[in-house]
Amino acid sequence: MYRWRKVFQLSKTISKINFSFLNFRYKLKERPDTYFIVLTCFVLSMIGVFYYYYFQMLGRLYDGLSRLGLGALFCWLALFAAAMILSIAGAFLLINIFCFSKDIEHLLLFPVRPCDIFTSKYITVILFCYGIEIILLLPVCIIQMHYMGDISVILTYISAAAILPHIVVFPLAVLVTICLKIAMLLKRRRTVLAVTGIIVYFAGGMIGVLLSNGQIGAERDAYIRLHPGIKLFCIILAAVFICGYYYLSNLVIGKKYAIYDKEGRIRSKAMKYNSSSKLRSYFKKEYQTFFRDPAYVINGLFGIFITPFLLTLSFRISADAESIEQIRALVSAPEFSFYAVLSALAVIVLTSAINVVASSSFSREGASFWITKIIPYPLKQQAFVKVLFSTSISIMGIIINCLIFKIYFNYSFIQIGVISFVGILFAALWNLIGVFIDMKRPKLEWTNETEAIKQNVNVVLSVLLCIAVSTGYFYAAAKMLQNGFAAGGVITFLLCSVCILILLVCKGIASHQE
Amino acid sequence: MLEVSGLSFHYQPHVPVLTDLTFSVLDGEIAGLLGKNGVGKTTALKLILGLLPLEKGSICLGNYSLYLHPMQYKKRINYVSDSHDIYNNLTGKEYLNFIADMYEVPSETRGKIYTPLIEAFQVEKYLNSPVKRLSHGTKQKIAIIASLVNDPLLWVLDEPMTGLDVEAVRVLKELIRSRAACGKSVLFSSHILEICENLCDKIVIMQAGTIKKTIELRGNPSDTSLEDIYMEVVNDVPMEKGFSIKQNNK
Numbered sequence: 211m212y213r214w215r216k217v218f219q220l221s222k223t224i225s226k227i228n229f230s231f232l233n234f235r236y237k238l239k240e241r242p243d244t245y246f247i248v249l250t251c252f253v254l255s256m257i258g259v260f261y262y263y264y265f266q267m268l269g270r271l272y273d274g275l276s277r278l279g280l281g282a283l284f285c286w287l288a289l290f291a292a293a294m295i296l297s298i299a300g301a302f303l304l305i306n307i308f309c310f311s312k313d314i315e316h317l318l319l320f321p322v323r324p325c326d327i328f329t330s331k332y333i334t335v336i337l338f339c340y341g342i343e344i345i346l347l348l349p350v351c352i353i354q355m356h357y358m359g360d361i362s363v364i365l366t367y368i369s370a371a372a373i374l375p376h377i378v379v380f381p382l383a384v385l386v387t388i389c390l391k392i393a394m395l396l397k398r399r400r401t402v403l404a405v406t407g408i409i410v411y412f413a414g415g416m417i418g419v420l421l422s423n424g425q426i427g428a429e430r431d432a433y434i435r436l437h438p439g440i441k442l443f444c445i446i447l448a449a450v451f452i453c454g455y456y457y458l459s460n461l462v463i464g465k466k467y468a469i470y471d472k473e474g475r476i477r478s479k480a481m482k483y484n485s486s487s488k489l490r491s492y493f494k495k496e497y498q499t500f501f502r503d504p505a506y507v508i509n510g511l512f513g514i515f516i517t518p519f520l521l522t523l524s525f526r527i528s529a530d531a532e533s534i535e536q537i538r539a540l541v542s543a544p545e546f547s548f549y550a551v552l553s554a555l556a557v558i559v560l561t562s563a564i565n566v567v568a569s570s571s572f573s574r575e576g577a578s579f580w581i582t583k584i585i586p587y588p589l590k591q592q593a594f595v596k597v598l599f600s601t602s603i604s605i606m607g608i609i610i611n612c613l614i615f616k617i618y619f620n621y622s623f624i625q626i627g628v629i630s631f632v633g634i635l636f637a638a639l640w641n642l643i644g645v646f647i648d649m650k651r652p653k654l655e656w657t658n659e660t661e662a663i664k665q666n667v668n669v670v671l672s673v674l675l676c677i678a679v680s681t682g683y684f685y686a687a688a689k690m691l692q693n694g695f696a697a698g699g700v701i702t703f704l705l706c707s708v709c710i711l712i713l714l715v716c717k718g719i720a721s722h723q724e
Numbered sequence: 725m726l727e728v729s730g731l732s733f734h735y736q737p738h739v740p741v742l743t744d745l746t747f748s749v750l751d752g753e754i755a756g757l758l759g760k761n762g763v764g765k766t767t768a769l770k771l772i773l774g775l776l777p778l779e780k781g782s783i784c785l786g787n788y789s790l791y792l793h794p795m796q797y798k799k800r801i802n803y804v805s806d807s808h809d810i811y812n813n814l815t816g817k818e819y820l821n822f823i824a825d826m827y828e829v830p831s832e833t834r835g836k837i838y839t840p841l842i843e844a845f846q847v848e849k850y851l852n853s854p855v856k857r858l859s860h861g862t863k864q865k866i867a868i869i870a871s872l873v874n875d876p877l878l879w880v881l882d883e884p885m886t887g888l889d890v891e892a893v894r895v896l897k898e899l900i901r902s903r904a905a906c907g908k909s910v911l912f913s914s915h916i917l918e919i920c921e922n923l924c925d926k927i928v929i930m931q932a933g934t935i936k937k938t939i940e941l942r943g944n945p946s947d948t949s950l951e952d953i954y955m956e957v958v959n960d961v962p963m964e965k966g967f968s969i970k971q972n973n974k
Contacts, residue, residue: 483834491825502813577809583775585826586798
């Protein structure tokens with residue numbers, strides 16, 4: 211019992227080390243400043259708005275499914291979506307907590323066994339998955355209870371929620387543990403091995419889904435129809451999973467665990483001093499500091515590369531060959547080609563809005579921020595180079611999206627040209643907004659790189675603001691189309707308004723007082 | 725010549741960290757900033773470097789004011805931090821090149837400046853490794869080398885000896901002396917009084933955010949050690965000989 215108490219205490223500490231937002235309560239104890247109050251109100255109201263629309267969307271989905279006589283599918287769909295989201299979030303949490311976190315170097319000094327630390331980390335990941343699940347499944351449960359008037363669905367959701375993170379995270383956690391052990395034995399960098407392991411795992415799963423050709427989910431009602439007693443037993447199974455992980459990690463890791471992150475030299479030419487312009491040198495520095503840190507690469511590029519991947523996958527799973535052909539025909543049909551451009555643009559605008567690179571650009575400097583202040587290169591110019599760098603990353607995402615639109619949906623070159631040009635302008639605007647926000651109050655105090663990029667209030671603020679502006683644009687474009695505006699008029703409006711906003715944010719950055 | 729006058733600063737309202745701080749460092753002078761922990765030494769250095777916004781007072785280096793000509797001022801100053809925090813994901817060589825680019829130092833000049841320093845600090849074999857893989861001392865050596873690329877008029881060092889090995893400390897002392905001999909100013913903060921006594925021409929002792937005493941060491945040999953003077957100044961009482969910390973040995 212003492213050992214388990216220690217494990218739970220450790221998981222509490224690990225949570226606090228890795229998730230600095232948990233220390234929010236300490237902020238509340240201090241006298242909050244105006245910025246903090248305004249920011250909190252803005253974030254809460256935006257979350258409220260999104261949650262309201264989430265409820266509405268779920269309600270409509272349930273209505274639609276009920277009319278088709280597929281009410282039972284609602285629960286399965288909700289659980290399936292939750293499992294998908296949890297598998298992605300769980301993989302990220304595992305990489306962050308098991309690989310990027312530097313806490314283990316300090317925790318190993320204490321009289322605890324490696325399996326205690328690993329189990330604490332596993333519990334931390336599971337607890338955060340529960341947090342995500344509550345946000346996702348609570349509205350689903352409320353809607354189903356409200357429509358069906360059946361209280362027993364609560365038991366279905368509670369039991370499913372208790373076991374789902376374990377089903378998703380447990381195999382990944384075991385895989386990561388094995389990778390860490392191999393990294394220790396080979397004296398190699400643990401992150402590379404663990405990330406490779408997770409990618410191989412997901413790739414295997416994906417190939418399985420694609421080969422099964424829509425056969426997955428045939429037994430989807432099986433869990434819902436289970437006896438309530440068995441559902442209650444599922445809740446107890448959660449504890450079994452934790453114990454199972456404890457013994458498995460003990461078996462895999464053993465009594466000794468060490469980290470070998472010391473890597474070799476970076477290949478470079480003989481000692482030469484080549485001078486370059488300040489802009490080029492600063493851009494190069496941004497590129498090198500970003501791409502040499504796996505925490506930045508994985509967290510920063512996720513939003514950019516996941517959308518095209520999900521886009522093709524969702525079509526591959528949901529649509530048959532005939533319907534894809536129909537979409538292709540619609541895209542090239544003259545009367546629908548503009549709508550096709552607008553919908554592709556919407557995907558690109560939203561993908562670029564979920565951008566963590568720009569809004570963490572100053573925060574990533576961390577303790578070395580003093581260098582940016584002492585070098586004779588004005589901070590506003592440094593900010594513009596940072597915008598240039600983050601926009602170049604956004605452009606990579608736009609190129610991939612455009613390639614998918616071209617190859618998969620058969621968009622014409624003119625359509626792709628318009629989409630990429632307007633998309634790049636929007637991406638530049640989002641990046642300017644992100645850098646501007648981060649420039650004002652960078653988060654410089656962090657212990658793990660992930661904190662700078664993932665647990666940064668500037669990132670949240672920037673993403674929410676960009677999505678809010680995008681929503682405004684969608685609304686305006688829809689209204690213009692309803693009122694009979696021509697395609698050229700809508701595109702001109704988009705271009706002009708984005709250019710004005712870009713100039714305004716540029717002015718804001720240029721007026722920054724050091 | 726660095727002139728700091730009437731410098732005041734606070735992090736929290738009504739809690740001043742610095743109050744009317746005034747001192748100067750002449751050309752060719754080595755000045756040491758001393759004081760207890762938390763008296764505002766690092767804050768003073770950060771203000772001189774422009775890392776913190778100026779609230780009250782003025783800071784001038786030669787004809788250039790930090791407030792009026794920030795870029796001209798920054799071109800003539802350089803800094804070695806006490807925290808060893810330089811860009812972790814760059815290699816030592818890339819970091820040196822980046823800093824040289826920022827100060828617009830031509831390729832040939834940077835070679836002439838860097839090569840003897842790299843040899844003196846014996847860091848050539850570490851220059852192709854990412855900074856994050858280096859020891860604290862090696863990081864500090866690279867930071868010191870980089871900070872001299874613009875041949876600064878004022879070289880500011882915050883606890884520069886921390887983490888350095890004996891040989892490197894010796895090289896650094898020589899560097900500080902040679903800078904002063906070339907007519908360049910050096911300002912550093914340290915808690916190691918022996919080093920200050922050996923190196924400095926002037927000692928500025930701070931207390932409660934202001935200058936408590938300035939001691940000119942050049943040409944003023946004294947029988948009293950710097951430690952005794954320091955203790956007297958910061959504690960306002962003469963230090964008794966044979967002072968010992970009482971320990972409860974049970």
